Amino acid sequence: MFPNCADPVSLDGLAWLACYLTTGKHLAFYASFGTVLLLLAITAPVALAFGFGGAMAARARFWPVKLLGRTYISIVRGVPDIAFFLFFVIALDQGVEWLRHQAVCPDWAQAIRQGSEFLVCPAAKTPSNNAPQWAHEVYGFAIAVFTFAIVFGAFAANVLFGAMMAVPKGQLETAAAYGMSRAQTFRRIIVPQMWIYALPGLSNLWMVLIKATPLLFLLGIEDVVYWARELGGTKTPNFTDYPHGDWRMWYFLALLIFYLILTRVSEVVLDRIMARLSIGQAVAQ
Amino acid sequence: MNRLILGTAFLALTAGAALAQDTVRLGTEGAYPPYNFLNDDGEVAGFERELGDELCTRAELTCEWVTNDWDSIIPNLQSGNYDAIIAGMSITEARREVVDFSENYTPPLPSAYAALSEDVDVEGGVVAAQTGTIQADHVTSTGATLLEFPNPEDTVAAVRNGEADAVMADKDFLTSYVENNDDLVFVGEDVALGEGIGMAFRQSDAELRETFTAAIQSMKEDGSLNELIAKWLPDTPEF
Numbered sequence: 001m002f003p004n005c006a007d008p009v010s011l012d013g014l015a016w017l018a019c020y021l022t023t024g025k026h027l028a029f030y031a032s033f034g035t036v037l038l039l040l041a042i043t044a045p046v047a048l049a050f051g052f053g054g055a056m057a058a059r060a061r062f063w064p065v066k067l068l069g070r071t072y073i074s075i076v077r078g079v080p081d082i083a084f085f086l087f088f089v090i091a092l093d094q095g096v097e098w099l100r101h102q103a104v105c106p107d108w109a110q111a112i113r114q115g116s117e118f119l120v121c122p123a124a125k126t127p128s129n130n131a132p133q134w135a136h137e138v139y140g141f142a143i144a145v146f147t148f149a150i151v152f153g154a155f156a157a158n159v160l161f162g163a164m165m166a167v168p169k170g171q172l173e174t175a176a177a178y179g180m181s182r183a184q185t186f187r188r189i190i191v192p193q194m195w196i197y198a199l200p201g202l203s204n205l206w207m208v209l210i211k212a213t214p215l216l217f218l219l220g221i222e223d224v225v226y227w228a229r230e231l232g233g234t235k236t237p238n239f240t241d242y243p244h245g246d247w248r249m250w251y252f253l254a255l256l257i258f259y260l261i262l263t264r265v266s267e268v269v270l271d272r273i274m275a276r277l278s279i280g281q282a283v284a285q
Numbered sequence: 286m287n288r289l290i291l292g293t294a295f296l297a298l299t300a301g302a303a304l305a306q307d308t309v310r311l312g313t314e315g316a317y318p319p320y321n322f323l324n325d326d327g328e329v330a331g332f333e334r335e336l337g338d339e340l341c342t343r344a345e346l347t348c349e350w351v352t353n354d355w356d357s358i359i360p361n362l363q364s365g366n367y368d369a370i371i372a373g374m375s376i377t378e379a380r381r382e383v384v385d386f387s388e389n390y391t392p393p394l395p396s397a398y399a400a401l402s403e404d405v406d407v408e409g410g411v412v413a414a415q416t417g418t419i420q421a422d423h424v425t426s427t428g429a430t431l432l433e434f435p436n437p438e439d440t441v442a443a444v445r446n447g448e449a450d451a452v453m454a455d456k457d458f459l460t461s462y463v464e465n466n467d468d469l470v471f472v473g474e475d476v477a478l479g480e481g482i483g484m485a486f487r488q489s490d491a492e493l494r495e496t497f498t499a500a501i502q503s504m505k506e507d508g509s510l511n512e513l514i515a516k517w518l519p520d521t522p523e524f
Contacts, residue, residue: 024326094364110489116383117363117487125365130308133349220353220361230316230323233438236461239318240325243465246442 008241020242029227033258035141036213036224043148043209048202050153055160069157076154081212088147089219093126100124137221144219152209159201164190166197196277203270210262228255308347309493311337312367315352317437319457319517320373320482323352332517333371336390339509340500356416356435359383362485368493369486373455375419375479385488387498389481391514392522396420398472399459400444400451407473410450413440419478420453444469456520475520 004011005019020026057069076084097120101112105121112119122128127135167190175185216223232248313321315329324330329350341348351367362370362384375394376386396419398407412429414421415437424431432449434440441462443449451472452459463469484501486494504510511523 024328025323028327090364097365114489116360117489118365119487119489120365129310129368133351136351220357222352229436229438233316234441234462236318236465238461238465239322239331242325246438246445 016242023242025227025231028222029224029231032222032224032227035216035221039141039145039148039213039216040210042145043152044206046145046149047152047156047205047209050149051156051158051160054153054157055164058157058161059164073154073157073161076151077158081151081215082218084151085147085215085218088150089143092143092146094118096126097124100126140219140221144216144221147219148209148212148215152205155205155208156202159198159205160194162201163194163198167193193281196274196281199270199274199277203266203274206266206270207263210259210266224255224258228252308349309341309369310349310351310367311341312351312353312358312362312370313337313372314355314358314436316355317373317458318461320455321371332513333373335517336504336510336513337371339504339513340497343500343503344496346496354435359485363487365487368490369484369497371484373458373482374485376481376483377419377422377479379422380485383488384485385491385494386483386485387494388501389483390501390504390510391482391518392524393477393479393481394518394521395456395475396423396453396478397456397459397475398451398453399441399463399469400472401468401470403470403472405450405472407451407453411448413443413449413452414454415440418454420455423476423478424453441469457518460520 002019002022004015005022008016008019011019054069054072057065058073060066060069097118098112101108101120101124104123108121110119127139171189171193172185175189180188214223214225217225228251229248232246232251234246235243237243313329313333315321315323317331319331321329321331321333328334329352334350337348337350353361353366355372358370358372358374359380361367370384374380376389380386398405398412400407408427408429410429411432412424412427413432413434414424416433416435421431421433432443434443437454437458440449440452440454441459444452445468456471456475459469459471463471484494484497486497501510504513505524514521514523
């Protein structure tokens with residue numbers, strides 16, 4: 001990156017470190033922090049939407065919808081996250097390809113499953129084999145985000161379901177007395193008031209979500225853990241301009257600090273939101 | 286005659302499939318120098334990078350490099366995440382049951398033990414090896430206790446921190462550690478394991494396998510493969 005980095009062997013101290021920390025590999029490492037933040041930024045609203053949908057379904061009067069909502073919540077809550085991730089990501093990936101295969105290549109003669117191989121026609125490959133590597137990575141990331149959203153959506157659904165129930169009954173009765181319909185009551189009375197009851201549960205969930213982001217590594221995405229392990233490993237002078245011993249401890253320490261900062265900032269922000277939502281509410285401060 | 290017609294029909298079918306798929310995705314581990322590793326720019330590099338790029342040029346294919354953890358490298362080939370494995374994978378009978386190999390592009394590799402001192406008992410002590418490697422199989426066949434790790438780096442770390450008495454791996458991998466560190470030394474005799482390294486393909490992908498085997502053969506014939514082996518794998522015999 002810097003002009004004087006051409007010959008790292010001659011450098012020492014800070015100059016060496018500055019060059020070392022700006023190699024292409026390190027830039028990829030820094031970018032992977034962006035991957036984590038992007039995951040959080042997309043997953044949180046999507047999971048909240050899933051949760052809202054789940055909670056509404058679980059409250060529905062029409063019993064098939066209610067059953068669907070309750071089943072979603074209890075199945076996802078009842079399965080270990082890691083098991084769900086490992087299963088669902090593969091199932092989703094193959095499911096998409098299977099569906100596209102049925103649509104694109106109806107005349108395909110060969111079996112899709114041959115022993116342990118999963119073979120769809122080339123046109124049904126998702127993403128296509130000819131797509132650039134970044135498209136494959138974006139696709140993998142999108143599947144991961146979707147899986148995170150489903151898992152955390154189920155927990156959010158339970159929190160929101162409880163929060164909707166916690167809105168004082170007098171409020172609902174008053175709304176009924178004003179002649180509001182069930183839908184109007186939901187929109188005007190329940191939803192605006194439920195957040196104060198939902199927030200402690202949701203903030204918990206947010207913290208758990210932050211701490212669950214290293215699961216990306218399990219899904220084969222090159223996230224902060226992947227790069228920390230790769231960069232920290234012993235590097236011998238045959239294969240790098242910047243040889244060093246086993247530095248994984250320092251890289252993982254950097255991750256630890258990153259996550260501590262992230263959760264600390266979250267706490268501060270969540271406290272502010274809590275204070276704001278408490279205004280005018282009949283809750284203990 | 287019938288066989289000829291069938292064979293032609295089969296070729297025509299598979300050739301069509303190959304045409305529709307002009308980019309070949311090569312799966313590698315990216316953590317096993319000198320075979321494959323990530324260089325300072327984060328790109329796949331090493332013996333197999335140079336070999337694979339040359340093979341793709343000769344076979345007139347566009348190739349894309351993909352990294353994948355070692356322990357899921359075969360399942361992800363089977364589910365179609367990439368089309369070939371080129372990751373220092375020695376050809377063995379057990380692996381032949383699940384994947385098809387190209388012709389080997391190295392002779393059988395010498396494996397070696399490395400430890401902190403030369404008087405370690407590698408036949409009776411605790412020996413670290415990477416999960417699912419021929420060295421792990423070999424350690425279980427001796428009297429030693431096998432300690433498995435998911436990546437090569439951890440096997441060497443286990444010896445340094447005293448968890449294992451010795452590590453067993455391909456000699457060319459261990460050489461760079463032994464040469465550049467005062468603490469590690471080679472112990473005992475080298476052991477030749479496996480049938481050499483080959484590229485692994487899905488069993489349904491005979492045509493792609495043949496393409497790469499032909500390219501490997503042409504590199505063997507003009508001596509360019511031996512040059513690559515001499516450059517990257519000093520401990521491996523040439524063809």
